Amino acid sequence: MSVLTIAEIKNGELKKISKELASAARKISSKVYTLLIGGNDEHAQELFSTGSDVVVKHSLSEYSPEAFGNIAFSVAKDKDAKIVLLPHTVQGKDYAGRLSAKLKASLVADIVSIVKGSEEEVEVYKPVYSGKAYATIKASSPTVLTVRPNSQELLTHSGPETIEVSETSEGEVTSRLTDIDASGGTQVQLGDASIIVSGGRGIKGPENWPILQSLCNTLGAALGASRAAVDAGWIPHNHQVGQTGKTVSPNCYIACGISGAIQHLAGMGSSKVIVAVNKDPDAPIFKVATYGIVEDLFHFIPILDTEFKKVIA
Ligand SMILES: Cc1cc2nc3c(=O)[nH]c(=O)nc-3n(C[C@H](O)[C@H](O)[C@H](O)COP(=O)(O)OP(=O)(O)OC[C@H]3O[C@@H](n4cnc5c(N)ncnc54)[C@H](O)[C@@H]3O)c2cc1C
CATH class of the missing domain: 3.40.50.1220 (TPP-binding domain)
Structure with missing residues (x-):
């Protein structure tokens, strides 16, 4: 079963959750693809060392939910991914719904653990009722999961490393990011x-x-x-x-x-x-x-x- 994880770059840095996703995918699959939009080969190395087999790079540098959703859809289809993991971040949450709709996949948001995953079904664990309780949820494949940052342990992985370049079109984009108010400056976010x-x-x-x-x-x-x-x-x-x-x-x-x-x-x-x-x-x-x-x-x-x-x- 192949699993696709989607990395996230912020201010030129690979967000740690990207590596957590690679590690989480490695635990349930022997074939882990990672889509890296706007990243470089150093980022790819970080992903290989924490769980990815194949990093699919795409050169798009500007974020838009439509473009990211379209590219992720195309790569998920191409790799026949049964499970797609995204960061449960502002960005990941922004296009996870769009991606799951395009894939006709089930969507479970804000998970903290993947109990098991197979071709047919995935079982996950997530907080519910504002964290007052935890629920175990079974979803049929294909499934899109958003994963809470810092919830996954990082694994050390070594194996064949393949970098592919995707030139898939960003598709029709009707909204563009024009400005970011980065309040908080250089402080740790x-x-x-x-x-x-x-x-x-x-x-x-x-x-x-x-x-x-x-x-x-x-x-x-x-x-x-x-x-x-x-x-x-x-x-x-x-x-x-x-x-x-x-x-x-x-x-x-x-x-x-x-x-x-x-x-x-x-x-x-x-x-x-x-x-x-x-x-x-x-x-x-x-x-x-x-x-x-x-x-x-x-x-x-x-x-x-x-x-x-x-x-x-
Ligand atoms: C719909 C809704 C949504 C909400 N969302 C949020 C939310 O997102 N986040 C959130 O935080 N709250 C939220 N609240 C508010 C929440 O219910 C509490 O009112 C709030 O968290 C209390 O903040 P506090 O603990 O700072 O203040 P308090 O409850 O007043 O507690 C202050 C504490 O400081 C201690 N203290 C005082 N002086 C000292 C000292 N010198 N040294 C050590 N300890 C001291 C006191 O013993 C006390 O325990 C929400 C409420 C509602 C109704």
């Missing part, structure tokens, strides 16, 4: 971060973000926030984690002065390690925390930052 330090109402005011930002800088982490902090006008909405913000799944999520409301947990509950710093021992966040620290964050976070600085040269 939430969706890409393997560590997130997040602040809630407990940080008391915007003048205290530098305490968390310093820890972010030390750890190479992204800065997140609860809706309470966003609604108070302390930080822009693009930092919000939760049901009405971003869904993240970092290796480590450090929640500072966040109570752990269900709507916040919906956005970060699948983090691998959750560290909660809260001065209320009964705060609900401690129910999901891997490590719970009952402390005043203004006392604890600077100490943590100083200690990390000593070990991270």
Whole structure:
């Protein structure tokens, strides 16, 4: 059975989820194709080393959901892919529906695990009801799956490496990207971060973000926030984690002065390690925390930052 994964390039870099998809596909298939639109041979090497057998390069550099959907459709058909894996990112979500409609395939979004996959059927595991529960879903092939970033372990793979070039037409494109407002600048973006330090109402005011930002800088982490902090006008909405913000799944999520409301947990509950710093021992966040620290964050976070600085040269 052949599986097609679709890589994603952002600012000239291969997004990590692209390699996760190659690894996830490798676990269920002995023939893994990856479509790389706008990438180069170095990106292809990264994909080979994490699971791909064949990287199909396409030179299109400008994103449009129609063009990406058309090219992915053509390659999926050509490779007779029974399962197509896309990143569950803003971009992947944008054209996954279009692709599944063109392929007449079932679509399951935001999966965190592929339980099994065959020519006929795929079984996947995904959060439902804003992360309050997990569901196992069976879908008949062909299937398009969007996969939550940071949910898949990276494998080391070696084998024959083939690069093909696709010259398939981008087809009819009626909408074009004209501008990107990259608010957030050079800071680590939430969706890409393997560590997130997040602040809630407990940080008391915007003048205290530098305490968390310093820890972010030390750890190479992204800065997140609860809706309470966003609604108070302390930080822009693009930092919000939760049901009405971003869904993240970092290796480590450090929640500072966040109570752990269900709507916040919906956005970060699948983090691998959750560290909660809260001065209320009964705060609900401690129910999901891997490590719970009952402390005043203004006392604890600077100490943590100083200690990390000593070990991270
Ligand atoms: C439809 C809907 C959608 C929503 N979507 C989201 C969403 O996407 N994201 C989201 O976050 N929320 C969302 N909410 C809001 C959510 O219900 C909570 O109100 C919000 O998450 C609370 O934010 P908080 O934990 O920062 O504040 P609080 O609940 O007020 O908690 C603050 C915490 O800080 C602790 N604290 C105070 N001082 C200190 C200190 N010095 N040191 C350490 N700890 C301290 C307190 O003990 C407390 O636990 C949504 C709500 C609704 C109804």
